[in-house]
Amino acid sequence: MQIRFMRTVFEPSNALEGHMLQDLLKQRGISSRVDGAPGFFAALIGLALGVAGSYLFFRAPTSTTGIDHNEDGTIDERWFTSTRGSAVRTEVDRNFDGVVDYIYRYDNRGRIDALEADDDFNGSLETRWQYHDGSVASGEADTNGDSSIDIRFHLKHGILESMGYLVPGSETPVRIGYLRSARIAFAELDSDRDGQMDVRHRYSDLAEIVATEEIAAPQ
């Protein structure tokens, strides 16, 4: 029972946190080792320190707090912080089904580094957004679950500029749509699948094709 209790009190979320804890324990004259299984490691520490002491110890350096957005008593957005107090990741359950479907990850300076999303809520995070200088710079999605990327997104200062649909299992786009202020402005297609874009559609503000032109093959 004691071990089970400790597992719920604290589990190092990664090896780095485990090693940081190990250093802290050494400073207190308690020897420990970082095991491959974080839960097992936490249980060992729990037995060494005793339940009450370790509860205070683990609560002090690491905080796990969040927001209950829909006020049903369950936290839907959790903030995970390192023992030094910097942000590590944020997990969000956007559709309130109890399964995390949105994970922000932060670099070692606390800046947002990436965002992983389960946009079809099937339990797998198929979309990944990469941040640069605080804004989303690019994204990729495996929408059909075959482990290869189907769509790539390019952004500038967080604004979507283009999205390319890839030939399955390759990095070759068959269609790239270019956007202006969230509207499709034009799209380039590789209609004969030879790896070269050959047709360009231009769109009205209502996303209707208003012009179609050929793209000359490169010399």
Ligand SMILES: [Ca+2]
């Ligand atoms: Ca809730």
Ligand SMILES: [Ca+2]
């Ligand atoms: Ca969810």
Ligand SMILES: [Ca+2]
């Ligand atoms: Ca998914």
Ligand SMILES: [Ca+2]
């Ligand atoms: Ca895929």
